[in-house]
Amino acid sequence: MCGIVGGVAERNVVPILLEGLRRLEYRGYDSSGIALLNSTESPKKASFQIQRLRAVGKIKELDSKIQQNSFFDGNIGIAHTRWATHGVPSENNAHPHICNNEVAVVHNGIIENYHILKEAQLAEGYRFTSETDTEVVAHAVHYELKTSTSLLSAVQQAITHFEGAYALGVISPKFPDTLIAARKGSPLVIGVGIGEFFIASDVSALLPVTQNFIFLEEGDVAELTRQGVTIFNGDGEQVEREVKQSSLNMHSVELGDHRHYMHKEIFEQPQAVIDTLEGRISQEHVLPSAFGYQAESIFKEVKQVQIIACGTSYHAGLVSKYWFEDIIGLPCSVEVASEYRYRNPVVQDNTLFVTISQSGETADTLAALQQIKQVANEKNVSTLTICNVPESSLTRESDLTFLTHAGPEIGVASTKAFTTQLVALSLLVTVIGKLQKRISERRETIIVKGLQKLPGLIQSALAHEEVVKEIAKNFSDKDNALFLGRGTMYPIAMEGALKLKEISYIHAEAYPAGELKHGPLALIDENIPVIAIAPHNDLLEKLKSNLQEVKARGGQMIVFEDEQSNVGSEDGLHVVKTTTNVGRITAPITFNVPLQLLAYHVALIKGTDVDQPRNLAKSVTVE
Structure with missing residues (x-):
């Protein structure tokens, strides 16, 4: 993984591929590359060869190589940004991978049986030049080309040997007018133009050239030429897939006046909430139709809720567990998807199985949903996905879907997606x-x-950003931080700690404030800042007692409170009144905002890459 762009057109595709890669930078990557089919004219006929450039680091390094090569152009090509899974970041490990100058491949996902395939290919005489699992794909397609009449049939035969997940883009000089795309377990879209067609991991990569898209389904293989697109399903049958028009435009993913996407997206949250609520509520009521026409009959029978998610989405689920059990008295369990799918969970009758994901492509969450669907009928289990991306794998696999309407989220550290998940x-x-x-x-x-x-x-x-910015200066020499909260504020503390560690690389942990005496107090000294969340609720007095325990041990505390909490500033205790008139549901959503700002401004002080933190990817489409 992490980002794929490809195209076949009458014009030079290099600028399109390069801009597509830039628009996929938010997914995280460590290297990039482009491969083209370039014609070599001779007196008798035109022949084609593969041209490839690869670079480690940012896309500007690849662009620099392209600028130095004036003959690097072509009408058909594939490009990739790589996030290392097999093999270190290096030029040899960067995509595209080539076999015998007859096949070039880009790949997202993981070929789980690549060791077995590699041994067989070595026995066949194939030579490997990288440490990646992807190189076996190039060799497998090349092997099938020996007996195939088309690149399409070679790819169709090759993928029958792959176990795992893949989104593929394949070109060959033997078939210079053809681009092949295939997907299984990793997203891939086709951009539809006039006499030109493109592939990408994400709609946003192709918005400068089209707003019309085909969303490939699980198992699909597509053949793209300048004349059109032909799609085959996993059984090899030709199928039609609807062309859909995206509501996004190329300007919706621009920075505008903001320094970073994360900052822009933090400030987009009020509008994201408005958009998420639009058409879902009346003046006094929530409309059941917000969750689909079947929702009312399904929700009436629900006996318990099981939420499955990862990372930030998992924290949203934890907040809602308090709401489900405290407000409506309905049992609710929340579990990390990667744990749920690898144990033998007991599934109760009449369970609503809720998956939460910004991208709708999170590998572990999708696998857990597919697992639960195997027992759905006998247990009367219904499935609901809360997601920000229409036509994603999770939305297609679920009985019910709620789209959060947060808009594009480019920063790797989720902000407005989390807020709109809580609203949903x-x-x-x-x-x-x-x-x-x-x-x-x-x-x-x-x-x-x-x-x-x-x-x-x-x-x-x-509006408290300037105050938070001043507080952030206290973290310039800090390597650790502790977040405290009670009730729904505990998962908000977890989310605050996650944001801080994601983008500033400070080690941060979150605890329920009542757990201080059970271990965390041993960490407290003047070198570890303690961040607490203090809404005016029935747990406030107990939280104040916990804060005094920290103060008595020389801890430096930052407290975010509402105007009625009256914690009171004193030596070693910095209080920020961030909001007022918050209720049981609005409080955790509102208090999360200053924690986002804190993480952002600490990261600026630390000089880290805010939008693309090291080692992280936006869409985790492999285990």
């Missing part, structure tokens, strides 16, 4: 509570009115 979960809690008569109409109205105030509450929290 609050609507889910409310609508199930209403349909099962677990909450009154008055309570529903209170929740809806609170959500309507949420964009303003977030805007008020954003």
